[in-house]
Amino acid sequence: MGLDGTGTLRVDWYRTIFEVIDMRSFSNLWFWIGLAVMWSTVSHFVVGVPHDLIRRAEREGGTALADAEALAQIYTRRILFIARQGGIFLVTFACFVNAGLVTLAVFYQMEFAQAVLCLFIPLQIVSLMTLRVCRIIETDGLEGLRLMSRLRRHRVLVQVIGMFSLFFTSMFGMYQNLTLGVFG
Secondary structure (H helix, E strand, C coil), X not given: CEECCCCCEECCHHHHHHHHXXXXXXXXXXXXXXXXXXXXXXXXXXXXXXXXXXXXHHHHCHHHHHHHHHHXXXXXXXXXXXXXXXXXXXXXXXXXXXXXXXXXXHHCCCHHHHHXXXXXXXXXXXXXXXXXXXXXXXXXXXXXXXXXXXXHHHHHHHHHHHHHHHHHHHHHHHHHHHHHCCCC
């Protein structure tokens, strides 16, 4: 708020909105909560199959194994269909978004773009790995315990990428917070 030339009180909406919505991502608690939720969800659902169902299918077999196999086959077909039908568009769109974010993050030093890159790049790596696993499941006709073993291996790799991503993001975020200071 401020006084204009006539002495009346006016509201600067642009400044007010950006004071309420903190664009400093690495100092924002919601960014870190979102990052934790994203990685816990990505590592829990492997090719659409929840980890607890995979473990139960390996232990008990029977219905749990049939359910896990069905889910894996459904999501494998779904992911491969999307990749085959819209793969070129998805890759083009991802390249466009990445180029824009890299430009904003590196050349303009925009913290929001840096934070989004810390989220998107590892997710894109995981997506490519998931696509590869889906192709292996389809071509090798994996089922039963071999399928569960492949899903568990994929989950471990996703968790490793998540650990490196969390480590890098936290180190970069601390660097940004220390460099820019508390008050921007």
